[in-house]
Amino acid sequence: IAGITQAPTSQILAAGRRMTLRCTQDMRHNAMYWYRQDLGLGLRLIHYSNTAGTTGKGEVPDGYSVSRANTDDFPLTLASAVPSQTSVYFCASSEVSGGTDTQYFGPGTRLTVL
């Protein structure tokens, strides 16, 4: 059982390009999350999904979009990347939403936008 996988591991991207970060979990968790982590700041929630077919905006959603077509996959898309989106991106999942379930994290994607 892999848990949560993310791809790519790292990426250097030119500003203005479109990029999709992939996230897949095999734990059949209902809820999934995308965070960004920047030096000196706490993890910040970008978007979340409480269950397949639904998504919601987190603290810093601008410039990002997500979809949740099925339980396992939760891709994050940057429509037109900007340098301020340089960050480490973590996908996470929890068994249920709206409760105090533990969140489990993927290994992260290190994205650099030039």
Next chain:
Amino acid sequence: GQNIDQPTEMTATEGAIVQINCTYQTSGFNGLFWYQQHAGEAPTFLSYNVLDGLEEKGRFSSFLSRSKGYSYLLLKELQMKDSASYLCAEMDSNYQLIWGAGTKLIIKP
């Protein structure tokens, strides 16, 4: 937004005990989480407190005081592998996690 405060960095000696403090705003509280994050890796769950008191789990313990908006993580018998960042996170009234910036713990021999 809600603020989570924890020290930026702490240093301790192998074999010793260290306490990492965390303060949070008490409105809409639904629990307090601690995660460990080694450099370049994902955060991993350590503990969850929702009631006042101390929860012990091996060498690690976590304490919560809801009235004071205060928690701490206590690490005993420190090992070199405990060198990592420790993240405090509050679950808010919407069941979303609000994260502190993390405390980098440096263990010296």
